[in-house]
Amino acid sequence: MFSVLSPARFKVLLAGLVVALVLGGVALFGAQRTVSAAVPDEASADAGFSRDMQVHHTQAVEMSMIAWDRSDDLDVKTIAYDMATAQQAQIGHMSTWLENWDLGQSSSLEPMAWMNGDMETDEDPSMTPDSGHGDGVDGHEGMSDTTDSATGAATGAAAGAGMPGLASEEDLARLRTLTGVEGDRLFLTLMIAHHRGGVMMAQAALGEASNDTVKDFAQKQVIAQQADIEAMEEMLTARQ
Template identity: 45%
Template sequence: MSPRPRAIGLTVFVATMLACVLVAASVIIGRATASAEPLPGTLSADAGFARDMQVHHDQAVQMSMIVRDRTDDPEVRLLAYDIATSQSQQSGQMFGWLASWGLSQASPEAPMTWMHRSPGGAGGHDAHVAVDPAEVPATMPGMASREDLDVLRELSGRDAERRFLELMIAHHEGGVEMAEAVLDRSSTPVVVDLAGSIVRAQRSEIGLMQDLLAARSGVTP
């Protein structure tokens, strides 16, 4: 089972770099033509989403690369390739947003804090409403544990496919939850557009993965 991981990794890297270049170009054009609309602040939902979803997407890419090395199944390998390339590209976009807004890639507060502020009122500015740290979960929605990834690396064939699909369904459900949360909290066009596309694409992929999992479990969907 040798899926040419170096070639796939290079493809993912190139997709990410291309996304960053396109974002930078759009920022330059936008700054030349845009009105003086305030940019999102460092504690805004926009910035929190951009930081946290990059981390979330990066794990999806990691799991996709693992399963491509553990199975020869064309359906699962194509799905994994699509997830790796699309989410690498989106991570590049979100990296570019933060750079164009003049914000650090590192958050000044715990991950997911933005998601536990009530929607409305903050817009793209800093949100100064305090959040009780006890209300913020230790992990992002749908994230696999280190132990989950270790197990996936040890499996092969149908066992690896089933575990990947189970983990990625949960991961996508968490990604949809995060995207819907920022849609409730943002009016920034690029954020709204990308979050909406994430919701649509990942819901569609969840349905596909449920079908693939059922076919590999002997269960009728």
């Protein structure tokens, strides 16, 4: 006998399917050497995006594995596992691009130096994280908080300074301590903000990068992460 999927479960599985399709496309491109006449250089948006998005993805994998380990909610565990596996694989693809371009995995350039202008997204109000869920997640205005407003102490990972959507070290520490619906809500809140930041970076890469592989990946990331955001917003609403 077939069980009937709940709307929430269907949304989670659909988001996972979108990510899987995107990942398949990225793997196809990532397995090939760049054939563009101009190979990205050290200061290019292509290289900067590839490095910074690996850092951004690394935190998403960390948060997802925390949620997968601590949650008892099947939908939360499913979407966390899907995001962790997909983004870990994408880290490998971006690392391979840099190797193919004969560039290092790290750079002396400041994080996000590849972006021209600011990261305002007036056209799409969904890029502004919703702070009205009552989970005590303050200061997430789509940008990583690297200093505490009261003490001036560093709170974010130095490698991710200035990246949009990163959770603070305090948020990560709190996520590791919570279980049940409270932990699920915090994970979803942090990951929605994190994904919105990832979408902002991908949209910037679409305008700044020159390599077709990078631009194709960025476009697919926008589609996949927006699908995840929609699923997580519905999940968060259902868990209030």
